[in-house]
Amino acid sequence: MNRKEFLQTSLMGAAAVAATTTGAGLLTSCAPKNNTPLRISFQEGTAPGKTLEEKFDYMENLGIVGFEPGGWNLANRVNEFQQALSGRNIKISAICAGFSGFLLAEDPAVKAQFDSTMRDIIAAAGELGSTGVIMVPVFNHQKPCLPHTLETRQYLCEQMYELGEYALKHNTTVILEPLNRREAHYMRQVADAAAIARDSKSAGVKCMGDFWHMSEETSDYAALMAAGSKYLQHVHIASRGTRQMPGENGELDNYVDGFRALKEMNYPYYVSFECGCAGEREVVLPAAVELMRNQWEMA
Numbered sequence: 309m310n311r312k313e314f315l316q317t318s319l320m321g322a323a324a325v326a327a328t329t330t331g332a333g334l335l336t337s338c339a340p341k342n343n344t345p346l347r348i349s350f351q352e353g354t355a356p357g358k359t360l361e362e363k364f365d366y367m368e369n370l371g372i373v374g375f376e377p378g379g380w381n382l383a384n385r386v387n388e389f390q391q392a393l394s395g396r397n398i399k400i401s402a403i404c405a406g407f408s409g410f411l412l413a414e415d416p417a418v419k420a421q422f423d424s425t426m427r428d429i430i431a432a433a434g435e436l437g438s439t440g441v442i443m444v445p446v447f448n449h450q451k452p453c454l455p456h457t458l459e460t461r462q463y464l465c466e467q468m469y470e471l472g473e474y475a476l477k478h479n480t481t482v483i484l485e486p487l488n489r490r491e492a493h494y495m496r497q498v499a500d501a502a503a504i505a506r507d508s509k510s511a512g513v514k515c516m517g518d519f520w521h522m523s524e525e526t527s528d529y530a531a532l533m534a535a536g537s538k539y540l541q542h543v544h545i546a547s548r549g550t551r552q553m554p555g556e557n558g559e560l561d562n563y564v565d566g567f568r569a570l571k572e573m574n575y576p577y578y579v580s581f582e583c584g585c586a587g588e589r590e591v592v593l594p595a596a597v598e599l600m601r602n603q604w605e606m607a
């Protein structure tokens with residue numbers, strides 16, 4: 309190839325690149341808007357009201373479509389929840405823990421407590437159509453626990469496999485929740501929980517992100533994307549300075565980056581309130597919902 313031919317080829321290449329870039333730009337600007345809906349869920353203590361009826365009426369008025377009760381005594385509350393939710397546009401989003409004992413207990417009696425209570429909760433969660441049961445393998449204060457070694461991780465994966473398969477039989481899942489280092493050093497990041505779910509080798513083992521604990525992450529977007537649609541089954545939200553209602557910590561309460569990840573993966577599950585409330589609930593709760601919807605729109 310002589311110099312003239314080379315220049316011609318290069319120019320053609322450059323033109324082709326320019327055309328492609330312009331085409332891609334046009335495609336992006338004409339791409340359909342991402343219509344993934346934001347499905348908001350409340351825990352039992354989130355909405356004002358003395359009874360479930362009052363709480364669900366309040367939630368329906370705000371367009372809240374998910375409900376996340378605690379797992380304690382769940383088997384005895386299945387009928388109560390089914391009746392209260394009948395005919396409403398609210399579904400059980402997830403079940404928040406509620407078991408006794410813990411999975412990584414050194415004491416076999418404490419482990420056995422976990423095994424039986426967790427299985428009871430999983431079975432009830434299945435009856436309620438829950439996406440899963442949230443669990444933490446061990447909190448910092450739970451002792452004595454197995455040492456944090458390779459063998460313990462392998463043991464955790466084997467135990468999670470058993471739980472995951474049991475959950476699948478009941479048409480639900482188990483959802484690993486990473487916490488921050490002050491509460492649980494064992495599993496602190498969403499990607500770590502997702503890797504444990506993967507290594508458990510059961511489709512019934514999933515993970516979640518909690519915007520409060522995600523202060524451990526360098527990027528909300530990367531953290532949620534690392535779990536992706538294969539493993540991410542639930543999300544918790546709170547204000548990011550003091551764990552109150554979203555918006556109660558002002559500028560800190562930015563969820564746009566994380567919401568963008570959820571929209572890009574067409575996240576089909578729930579973003580559920582798990583937080584306290586510093587202000588007047590009737591004022592800050594609707595404001596929190598509005599803030600989330602605005603940021604979802606921006607994401």
Ligand code: MG
Pocket residue numbers: 485518544582
């Ligand atoms: Mg949480």
